[in-house]
Amino acid sequence: MADIIDETDRRILRQLQSDAAQSLDLLAERVALSRNACWRRVRKLEAAGVIRSRVAQLDATKLDLGLSVLVMIRVGAHDPDWLDRFRAVVAAMPEIQGAHRMTGELDYVLRIKVRDVSDYDRFYKALIARVPIADVSASFVMEDIKDTTALPI
Secondary structure, rough: OHHHHHHHHHHHHHHHHHHHOOHHHHHHHHHOOHHHHHHHHHHHHOOOOOOOOOOOOOOOHHHHOOOEEEEEEEEOOOOOOHHHEEEEEEEEOOOEEEEEOOOOOEEEEEEEEEEEEEHHHHHHHHHHHHHOOOOEEEEEEEOOOOOOOOOOO
């Protein structure tokens, strides 16, 4: 799909990454298309799965979820049953914003949002109660220098 996305599609995608709630008329104006041509392109990008969803980005601090934590995990078993169980646990825990299977020293890294350190402790206890893990360590984010969902297109 990336090879058939032209510069006009890229302008649309950049605009939607910065403000998915803008009106179709404003979007069309900003990308120099008619309203109908813009709508057809947006629908095409949605149908192709390039646009997965349109969401609101919330201020975690204002919702009392101001602590970002990177949780590094090493596991003792690497079998399909463990992985299925781990995926189910990750899906069920709303604090987990991202979960990544890694190469190298770590097996998995989780990116989570919680209220504070005691809330992280609650999360940690719930995680290790649900799935066996050999080693867990965490790093608390002191400052978000850059935190974006925008892709470099």
